[in-house]
Amino acid sequence: MTQGKFDPRLSRRNFVESALSLSALTAAAATLPAALPGMSQQAWAAGAPVKGYGVTTAQLKDWSIMTKSNGVTMDYTPTNADIGVFMRDVMSNDLGDTHDFFIFDGGTEDVLGPEGYYAPIVEDHPELTLWARTPDTWKRSDLIRADDTQWGVPVIGNGDAFGYFPEVIGANPNGQDEIPWTTFFEGEQVKGRVAIDRSWLQSMSETANFLKHHGRAEIEDPADLTQEEARAVADYLVERKQAGHFRTIFTAFEEQVQLLSNKEIDMINCWEPATRDANLALGPGTVVYAFTVEGYYKWGHGAYVATAAMDRDNVDNIYKVLNYFLGGEYRAYQAKERGYAGPNMDLGVEYAIEHGWPQEDVDLLRYTAEKVERKFEKPFWGKTTPSNADVMEEEWQRFLNA
Amino acid sequence: MLDRLTPSGVAVPAFLITWSLVVILPLLVIVLFSFLQVKSYRVVYVPTLGTWESVIDSGRWIVAVRTLRIAITMTLIELLLAFPFALWLAKGCKSKPAKAIIITLLTIPFFLDTSSRIIVWRSILGTNGIVNTVLTSMGIVDEPISWLLYSEFAVHFGMLGSYFPTMVFPIFMIMSLIDDDYIQASSDLGASPGQTLLYVILPMSLPGVVAGVVFTLVPLMAAFVEPQMLGGGFVNLLGNSVNSALQELKYPTAAALSTIVVALLGVCLAALILITRKRFDMSTMFQAIRR
Numbered sequence: 001m002t003q004g005k006f007d008p009r010l011s012r013r014n015f016v017e018s019a020l021s022l023s024a025l026t027a028a029a030a031t032l033p034a035a036l037p038g039m040s041q042q043a044w045a046a047g048a049p050v051k052g053y054g055v056t057t058a059q060l061k062d063w064s065i066m067t068k069s070n071g072v073t074m075d076y077t078p079t080n081a082d083i084g085v086f087m088r089d090v091m092s093n094d095l096g097d098t099h100d101f102f103i104f105d106g107g108t109e110d111v112l113g114p115e116g117y118y119a120p121i122v123e124d125h126p127e128l129t130l131w132a133r134t135p136d137t138w139k140r141s142d143l144i145r146a147d148d149t150q151w152g153v154p155v156i157g158n159g160d161a162f163g164y165f166p167e168v169i170g171a172n173p174n175g176q177d178e179i180p181w182t183t184f185f186e187g188e189q190v191k192g193r194v195a196i197d198r199s200w201l202q203s204m205s206e207t208a209n210f211l212k213h214h215g216r217a218e219i220e221d222p223a224d225l226t227q228e229e230a231r232a233v234a235d236y237l238v239e240r241k242q243a244g245h246f247r248t249i250f251t252a253f254e255e256q257v258q259l260l261s262n263k264e265i266d267m268i269n270c271w272e273p274a275t276r277d278a279n280l281a282l283g284p285g286t287v288v289y290a291f292t293v294e295g296y297y298k299w300g301h302g303a304y305v306a307t308a309a310m311d312r313d314n315v316d317n318i319y320k321v322l323n324y325f326l327g328g329e330y331r332a333y334q335a336k337e338r339g340y341a342g343p344n345m346d347l348g349v350e351y352a353i354e355h356g357w358p359q360e361d362v363d364l365l366r367y368t369a370e371k372v373e374r375k376f377e378k379p380f381w382g383k384t385t386p387s388n389a390d391v392m393e394e395e396w397q398r399f400l401n402a
Numbered sequence: 403m404l405d406r407l408t409p410s411g412v413a414v415p416a417f418l419i420t421w422s423l424v425v426i427l428p429l430l431v432i433v434l435f436s437f438l439q440v441k442s443y444r445v446v447y448v449p450t451l452g453t454w455e456s457v458i459d460s461g462r463w464i465v466a467v468r469t470l471r472i473a474i475t476m477t478l479i480e481l482l483l484a485f486p487f488a489l490w491l492a493k494g495c496k497s498k499p500a501k502a503i504i505i506t507l508l509t510i511p512f513f514l515d516t517s518s519r520i521i522v523w524r525s526i527l528g529t530n531g532i533v534n535t536v537l538t539s540m541g542i543v544d545e546p547i548s549w550l551l552y553s554e555f556a557v558h559f560g561m562l563g564s565y566f567p568t569m570v571f572p573i574f575m576i577m578s579l580i581d582d583d584y585i586q587a588s589s590d591l592g593a594s595p596g597q598t599l600l601y602v603i604l605p606m607s608l609p610g611v612v613a614g615v616v617f618t619l620v621p622l623m624a625a626f627v628e629p630q631m632l633g634g635g636f637v638n639l640l641g642n643s644v645n646s647a648l649q650e651l652k653y654p655t656a657a658a659l660s661t662i663v664v665a666l667l668g669v670c671l672a673a674l675i676l677i678t679r680k681r682f683d684m685s686t687m688f689q690a691i692r693r
Binding site for chain 2: 247248263
């Protein structure tokens with residue numbers, strides 16, 4: 001017997017909370033007009049802040065920029081990219097009761113959409129003005145859709161690879177060379193000085209794609225490995241581990257930056273912003289984020305509206321925020337501060353030019369757009385909630401414990 | 403007056419019932435949970451051995467063995483270091499201010515976040531860290547020593563400071579209670595310092611030693627900060643494995659691993675009681691030493 005689907009609106013906690021607060025809400029509603037003379041219900045709703053919960057990398061370093069732009073105040077709670085913590089918070093802690101939208105790796109909608117935690121996106125909502133001009137490559141991505149339903153709005157995305165020191169492997173320091181994953185897994189120049197991510201979602205998928213590309217293992221989908229495929233991938237990783245190829249298995253973003261900044265390692269399958277942060281300490285261009293031969297680990301953050309939020313008064317504001325994620329200002333700041341691309345990069349370039357950003361920033365935005373286009377030409381894979389997650393995690397443990 | 407503090411007929415059963423509800427019952431629930439499974443981030447409430455099978459297949463049982471080995475090794479190392487230190491602190495150090503400062507310094511690990519303390523060692527033990535820089539610049543080694551960091555050595559080294567106080571304090575406290583007259587009498591009767599240590603101090607401080615072993619071994623079985631930060635992913639212990647399972651919402655796996663930890667601890671404590679029973683009755687562990 002498995003647990004059936006359950007409606008979060010009828011959860012035990014919601015029921016108790018509703019019962020306790022019903023009278024208080026009624027009383028508050030009755031007295032509100034008297035307490036705030038001259039304020040209409042619409043005006044009250046227009047000023048309501050929007051509460052978000054999601055990954056750190058999706059947030060603006062200063063949300064007041066958005067408030068100046070669209071008048072909406074953001075109350076954003078950042079979390080890390082830990083899928084288990086996120087799923088627990090949304091499913092077990094009823095986060096939809098307190099937050100209006102979530103930003104997380106695309107793929108969570110496969111579970112949380114049909115289960116009723118996410119509300120389908122209202123594509124013709126009047127505040128979602130940029131939806132129609134957003135390319136299908138982004139908005140129809142399988143990372144934000146499930147069961148032919150649009151559960152999310154694309155926020156940012158990238159193809160993850162690895163960072164490296166060009167002089168160690170004899171690569172062109174301009175960073176435009178395509179570096180094979182073979183160097184990462186088997187390169188003699190970097191042997192014993194490679195750091196691999198403890199996240200099995202990323203590391204197992206990248207290894208699987210490498211093995212598939214070179215015909216060394218029969219793999220259907222590198223992002224969703226069957227028992228046999230996962231075992232083959234883990235066997236290979238165990239062999240590389242025992243050969244002394246890896247220096248460390250890292251866990252956190254800060255660790256990525258530290259490993260690069262200290263030059264403790266020569267190669268690392270890190271996030272792109274880690275190379276940017278490391279270069280702040282080491283000097284521009286010291287560490288390069290790779291263009292690869294075999295392809296990239298695809299990820300994209302989607303913004304998902306909590307089902308419970310659709311019954312609240314600030315739905316217009318929520319959609320203003322969703323629209324903001326598709327706009328030029330958010331795009332420009334995300335690319336400048338983190339190097340991440342997203343939908344409607346052209347609007348980001350326009351925004352930077354119109355607002356008199358320095359030419360180097362405009363060039364950076366253009367490069368970010370070109371970079372993502374170049375990556376799109378290669379195989380791209382990635383799943384946050386693969387159907388074989390259980391066996392993949394178990395095989396990954398075998399690698400960790402070897 | 404002490405006799406009037408004898409537990410009443412109600413206090414003991416009340417304690418046992420409360421303790422069972424607070425500690426034993428959750429443990430039983432944990433054991434039962436290990437016979438369930440998780441599918442798509444949901445617990446499937448059907449009894450199965452699947453979780454235990456996967457614990458074996460994935461090599462998590464190796465982690466249990468490794469954890470036990472490292473925990474026992476570290477406990478022995480801490481005991482060898484802590485016993486003479488505690489003896490000096492209790493009987494050798496005559497300066498009260500010095501004693502107060504040392505005791506205060508020993509409490510530092512209790513109020514500093516473990517991660518903050520441990521992460522510092524990375525910049526000291528790394529290939530470009532202080533130790534390697536000094537060694538290479540002085541020509542002692544030709545190239546940096548890589549095993550200083552991300553190795554079992556590094557994990558053991560990082561644990562030294564974390565678990566030293568838990569071993570020192572119980573031994574120091576019990577040694578402080580030993581009347582100096584006993585030691586003097588032993589000497590007056592012609593015993594050498596070694597004989598006094600072996601036949602007077604050691605037996606009388608055994609309750610502190612046992613308490614120190616328990617307070618050190620138990621948390622070592624669940625250690626995960628040092629292995630994660632200094633082991634570089636190569637020294638995976640049960641704490642890391644439990645943490646990893648919880649991150650994936652695999653509660654039954656975490657429950658199975660926790661069951662292993664509790665079982666191993668039970669075995670260790672049983673062994674400790676068997677080993678020490680000829681010299682020491684566990685029930686007297688916290689009784690005051692009287693003349």
